[in-house]
Structures are given as C-alpha cells and as structure tokens.
Amino acid sequence: MKIAVCVKEVPDAGPNRRMDAGTKRLDRSGDRALNAYDLNAVEEALRIKEAVGDGEVVLVSMGPAKALDSIRKGLAMGADRAVLVSDEGAAGSDLVATSYILAKALEREAPQLVIFGQQSSDSDGAVMWAAVADRLGMPVISQVSELSVDGGSVTAKRQTEFGYDRISATLPAVLAVSDALNEPRYPSLKGIMGAKKKPQDVLALEDLGIEAGRAGEGGSRTTVIAVGSPPSRGDTIKIEDDGTAAQKILEFLVERKFA
Amino acid sequence: MSTLVFLEHNEGTFTKGSLGVLSKAASLDPDTAAVVIGSGVSGLAADAGRYGAARVFIADDASLGAPLPQPRVDVIASLVQAHGFDNVLFGASVLASDIAGGLSARLDAGLNWDLGDLVVDGGALVGKRAALGDTVLVDVGWTSTPRIGLVRSGSFEATERPGAGAAESVSSDVRDFSTRASYLERLQEAQIGPAIEEADILVTGGRGLGAPEGFSKLEELAAALGGAVASTRAVVDSGWYPYATQIGQTGKSVSPKLYIGAGVSGAIQHKVGMQSSQVIVAINKDANAPIFDFCDFGVVGDLNEIIPALTALVKARNT
Numbered sequence: 001m002k003i004a005v006c007v008k009e010v011p012d013a014g015p016n017r018r019m020d021a022g023t024k025r026l027d028r029s030g031d032r033a034l035n036a037y038d039l040n041a042v043e044e045a046l047r048i049k050e051a052v053g054d055g056e057v058v059l060v061s062m063g064p065a066k067a068l069d070s071i072r073k074g075l076a077m078g079a080d081r082a083v084l085v086s087d088e089g090a091a092g093s094d095l096v097a098t099s100y101i102l103a104k105a106l107e108r109e110a111p112q113l114v115i116f117g118q119q120s121s122d123s124d125g126a127v128m129w130a131a132v133a134d135r136l137g138m139p140v141i142s143q144v145s146e147l148s149v150d151g152g153s154v155t156a157k158r159q160t161e162f163g164y165d166r167i168s169a170t171l172p173a174v175l176a177v178s179d180a181l182n183e184p185r186y187p188s189l190k191g192i193m194g195a196k197k198k199p200q201d202v203l204a205l206e207d208l209g210i211e212a213g214r215a216g217e218g219g220s221r222t223t224v225i226a227v228g229s230p231p232s233r234g235d236t237i238k239i240e241d242d243g244t245a246a247q248k249i250l251e252f253l254v255e256r257k258f259a
Numbered sequence: 260m261s262t263l264v265f266l267e268h269n270e271g272t273f274t275k276g277s278l279g280v281l282s283k284a285a286s287l288d289p290d291t292a293a294v295v296i297g298s299g300v301s302g303l304a305a306d307a308g309r310y311g312a313a314r315v316f317i318a319d320d321a322s323l324g325a326p327l328p329q330p331r332v333d334v335i336a337s338l339v340q341a342h343g344f345d346n347v348l349f350g351a352s353v354l355a356s357d358i359a360g361g362l363s364a365r366l367d368a369g370l371n372w373d374l375g376d377l378v379v380d381g382g383a384l385v386g387k388r389a390a391l392g393d394t395v396l397v398d399v400g401w402t403s404t405p406r407i408g409l410v411r412s413g414s415f416e417a418t419e420r421p422g423a424g425a426a427e428s429v430s431s432d433v434r435d436f437s438t439r440a441s442y443l444e445r446l447q448e449a450q451i452g453p454a455i456e457e458a459d460i461l462v463t464g465g466r467g468l469g470a471p472e473g474f475s476k477l478e479e480l481a482a483a484l485g486g487a488v489a490s491t492r493a494v495v496d497s498g499w500y501p502y503a504t505q506i507g508q509t510g511k512s513v514s515p516k517l518y519i520g521a522g523v524s525g526a527i528q529h530k531v532g533m534q535s536s537q538v539i540v541a542i543n544k545d546a547n548a549p550i551f552d553f554c555d556f557g558v559v560g561d562l563n564e565i566i567p568a569l570t571a572l573v574k575a576r577n578t
C-alpha cells in the first residue's frame with residue numbers, strides 16, 4: 001500500500017516562536033524541527049506498511065528548501081522518500097493556497113492513504129486535512145486515536161465534544177491522527193545514516209503545473225492586518241526545582257489558603 | 260453584509276458555542292442567517308430565531324443524520340453559492356473545523372481560525388486571534404468573500420435576541436466522495452468519580468505521568484487537598500484515564516479555585532477548558548512548556564520527585 005504523510009517544518013519550541021513585525025509572517029530564522037505531531041503520522045504510516053507487508057511511505061511537504069533538514073528525521077524513522085514543494089512563489093501561502101499545493105503534490109503520488117498530524121505547532125489550525133481531502137475528493141476522518149486498516153477500508157475511533165465515535169471510510173482516504181495514537185520510534189543510528197541517501201525530490205510550483213496566482217500571497221485569501229501583544233497575566237512565579245520545590249509549592253498553597 | 264452561521268446540535272439541542280457565534284454575528288450584522296443540518300431537525304428552527312437569526316435554513320434528511328463533515332460541506336457550499344453570503348461563521352468543534360476546512364477549499368475562500376473576537380471595521384469583518392500559544396495577538400482579515408471564520412470555544416456568550424427565524428428548507432446534491440465515510444456508532448463512556456466541574460481543587464495529570472499508574476500519585480495528592488483528579492486528551496486517548504475527567508475543547512470547561520497541572524504541556528485546546536481557574540500551578544520538566552506562559556506558580560522539575568514530596572507535606576500539615 002502506498003501511504004503519503006504530510007509533514008511540516010516548524011520553529012522549535014519556546015523562544016524561537018515569534019512573528020516578524022515587518023513581514024507579519026512567522027519568523028522562520030531560528031532553530032527548526034519537524035512538527036512533533038507529524039511524527040505520530042509518520043509512525044502510523046510505518047506501522048501500517050509493516051503490517052501490510054509491503055508498500056511505500058512518502059513524506060510530502062511544502063516549505064523552504066532548508067526544510068529538508070527537518071524532513072530527514074521522517075526518513076530516518078523509516079519513510080522511503082520525501083517530496084518537498086519549495087518555491088519563492090509559495091512563501092506566505094495560507095490554507096487555501098497550501099491545501100491546493102499539497103493536493104497537487106499528492107495527486108501526483110496517488111496514494112491509498114494520506115495521513116496528517118494532529119496540528120502544526122506554529123499554526124494550531126488543525127484544519128489542513130479537511131481542505132486537502134476536499135480537493136482530492138477523498139473521505140476524511142480526523143482526531144484518530146485508534147485505527148485499523150483492512151483491505152479496502154479504514155475504521156477509526158476518535159474523540160469529539162460528545163464522546164468517542166467510530167467511523168469507517170473506503171480507500172483512498174485522508175486521516176488526521178491524535179498525538180496519542182502511538183509512540184513515535186526514535187531513529188536508529190543506521191536510520192539516520194541511511195536517510196541522507198533516500199530520494200528527496202524538491203519540486204517547484206511549475207513542476208506541479210501550479211499557476212503563480214494560486215500560490216503564495218496571490219493564491220491566499222487571508223491576511224494579517226496587525227500583530228500585537230496579548231495582555232499579560234500578571235505576576236508569574238517560576239522556579240527551578242533544587243530539591244525544595246515541594247516545600248515552596250506548599251508555602252504558596254498555604255499563602256493562598258489552599259492548605 | 261450578510262452572514263451565515265452554522266448551528267451545531269447534539270441530541271436535539273444546539274451547542275452553546277454555535278449559539279454564541281450566532282448571537283455575536285447577529286449583533287454585528289442584522290442580515291444574519293443560520294443553517295441547521297441533520298435528520299429530524301426541523302423543530303429546531305424556532306430556537307435559532309431566539310438567538311438572532313433572521314432566516315434559518317434547514318437541511319433535514321435521513322442521509323444527514325450522522326455528524327460527518329463532508330455532506331455538510333456540500334449543503335453549505337450550495338447555500339453560499341445561491342445566496343452569496345459575505346461571512347460564514349462556525350463555533351470551533353471537531354465537526355465544525357472539518358466542515359470549515361473543506362468549505363474553504365471548495366470555495367477557495369479564506370479561513371481564519373481560533374478567533375477570540377470579531378469586529379466590523381470599514382464594512383469588513385476583522386478577526387482577533389491569539390496565536391503561537393497565545394503569545395501574540397493578531398488582527399486577521401480576508402481578501403475576498405466569503406470570509407470563513409472559526410471562533411475559539413468559549414469566546415461568545417449565547418444571549419437571546421429576537422430574530423425573525425423564518426425557516427426555509429434546503430436540499431443539496433451530496434458529492435459522491437462525501438458518502439464514502441460511514442458513521443458506525445457513538446461509544447458511551449461511564450461517568451465515574453466526582454464530577455470535575457464541581458471540584459474547587461483539580462489536580463490534572465498529562466502524558467508526563469509516563470504511565471497510567473502515575474495517576475495514583477495524583478489521586479493521593481488530590482485526596483490530601485480535598486480535590487479531584489482531571490486529565491488531558493493525550494492520556495484519555497491513550498486509555499490511561501476516563502474521558503469524563505478530561506479538560507479542554509473536547510472535554511469539560513472548568514473554573515476551579517486551584518488547578519495543579521503535572522506533566523501537562525498546556526496546549527491551546529487544553530487551555531480553553533481551564534484558563535478561568537483562579538490559581539494555576541504547573542509542574543513540568545520542560546522550561547519551554549506553554550503552560551508556564553499562563554500559570555501563577557510554575558515549577559521546572561520532575562513530577563515524580565515533587566508530587567510525592569508535596570503530598571507528604573500536605574498530609575503532615577493536615578494532621
């Protein structure tokens with residue numbers, strides 16, 4: 001079975017996450033990593049491939065060329081190859097433009113399953129799969145916390161605001177997985193060494209037949225008008241545990257009359 | 260301007276979140292309509308009128324009974340095409356997000372999510388969105404219509420305001436691929452232990468507990484403090500703790516006097532369910548964990564050391 005996994009490079013956690021006041025875009029100059037939530041998607045694809053006994057796991061991404069550094073982690077985990085759509089003309093793409101570009105790249109691969117992570121840690125949108133599924137004309141199941149693939153269909157368990165649902169879909173299908181679906185494996189040393197040699201195609205928009213007007217800011221339908229600071233929460237006390245943290249928490253709880 | 264609001268319902272009642280979006284939309288735009296999609300839902304039209312809808316479009320069909328997104332994209336897309344709505348708004352939920360994403364692609368219409376507020380500026384809608392783990396506040400706009408928006412849960416109060424509520428039934432051709440997902444069942448989960456909404460003190464455990472057994476440490480601390488134990492989706496999805504104890508977007512919204520999070524990262528979808536806690540204490544070994552951005556007392560450290568020690572100290576003080 002051919003499985004495509006959509007993965008994204010994101011700024012690494014913490015202070016690296018900021019918006020550039022000038023471009024009003026995410027600042028991508030700091031440390032970067034593969035979106036942690038996408039590791040669950042890669043892991044699930046590998047498990048399905050292993051269970052089925054044959055097939056191919058292809059990583060599909062849109063981002064700057066240097067994103068390959070992060071994407072290689074998925075190859076080191078065991079994915080077979082990677083396709084990165086990277087083009088100056090794609091910078092600043094919003095959901096409309098990105099989903100169009102990803103769908104074009106996915107159409108070329110024609111996978112039986114397309115797996116997404118739970119959300120990207122820089123956008124927290126948790127919507128990309130629904131847009132891509134509509135463009136591909138495939139059924140979609142999101143927030144998958146249990147999954148079985150059998151023959152021509154998938155059955156999933158997933159949480160909504162009202163409890164758990166069980167949903168099935170015929171293949172080809174799009175899935176978005178919960179970060180609790182599995183425990184992503186650590187790449188082995190051999191995997192890390194081997195990743196560099198696996199096929200890594202970098203495609204321009206032109207290679208996918210995407211007209212300039214459908215990508216980047218021109219292909220986008222949303223805009224950032226202003227970037228500001230949220231109101232601060234006030235005095236936060238933050239300490240490093242030096243062996244006395246429990247005592248300090250107790251003192252805080254006593255001061256606030258909880259203990 | 261004209262606005263369409265998707266009203267989500269479960270077991271015959273509208274969700275508070277979607278009604279909140281309807282009241283807000285109606286306050287910004289008198290030409291606000293609602294759409295209700297399902298099976299046996301015609302009776303709900305009057306309720307939509309009470310929250311400000313001038314018109315209520317009802318798509319009532321047995322094939323729309325299951326809460327699946329794609330047939331709903333088909334219905335809403337044809338409504339938007341027929342009536343030319345400028346804005347299409349949703350209260351965030353698993354279903355609504357999947358509909359909004361699909362609709363955005365279908366209509367090549369911009370989608371902004373996680374909106375905490377909506378304003379009208381120069382005749383156009385502008386969204387206020389806290390981004391990057393709520394560390395920046397962004398004003399977002401749309402460069403074309405329809406403008407699709409997903410409102411963060413809990414942003415708008417559902418307030419009654421008179422609307423004509425004229426019901427109109429609609430039908431739509433459902434795309435072939437929209438029927439390729441089938442809803443099998445809703446799994447019921449038993450309610451156990453004290454309801455977390457009632458507790459003044461909540462000790463919340465996340466994946467940092469490492470294993471389901473980790474919860475016994477928290478139960479001991481909660482017992483010593485006179486509180487209850489709550490959880491994150493990650494541990495509920497993993498089967499470590501019951502769904503009834505989950506805080507967050509797809510769990511419960513709580514506002515205890517004291518929230519203690521142990522091994523909880525503080526993801527946005529968790530935060531929306533507990534940010535109105537009076538006092539927030541966090542124990543996390545990662546100094547960059549987002550929960551440190553919105554707690555009152557944060558400890559960077561190992562919960563396996565700190566929780567048992569704290570429990571012993573609280574017990575000693577109790578006696």
Ligand SMILES: Cc1cc2nc3c(=O)[nH]c(=O)nc-3n(C[C@H](O)[C@H](O)[C@H](O)COP(=O)(O)OP(=O)(O)OC[C@H]3O[C@@H](n4cnc5c(N)ncnc54)[C@H](O)[C@@H]3O)c2cc1C
Pocket residue numbers: 118119126143179352353464465466467468490491492493494505506507508509510511521522523524525526527528529532542543544545548560561562563
């Ligand atoms: C549509 C949607 C709806 C969602 N709804 C919800 C919801 O209702 N509720 C919810 O909670 N989530 C929800 N989520 C998921 C949410 O995005 C996060 O994935 C989830 O909250 C993470 O749970 P966690 O904090 O337990 O796990 P993680 O994010 O994995 O965090 C575990 C933390 O434990 C820390 N840790 C590890 N070991 C230790 C140790 N020994 N001592 C101290 N700290 C340690 C780590 O540093 C880490 O910060 C939703 C997501 C989506 C997409």
Ligand SMILES: Nc1ncnc2c1ncn2[C@@H]1O[C@H](COP(=O)(O)O)[C@@H](O)[C@H]1O
Pocket residue numbers: 006007008035037038041060061062063098102115116117118119120121123124125126127128129
């Ligand atoms: N630029 C991208 N390239 C590849 N996959 C992406 C990209 N952006 C988002 N995704 C996928 O979509 C999921 C949800 O992203 P989002 O809707 O941005 O939260 C991520 O976990 C990825 O699987």
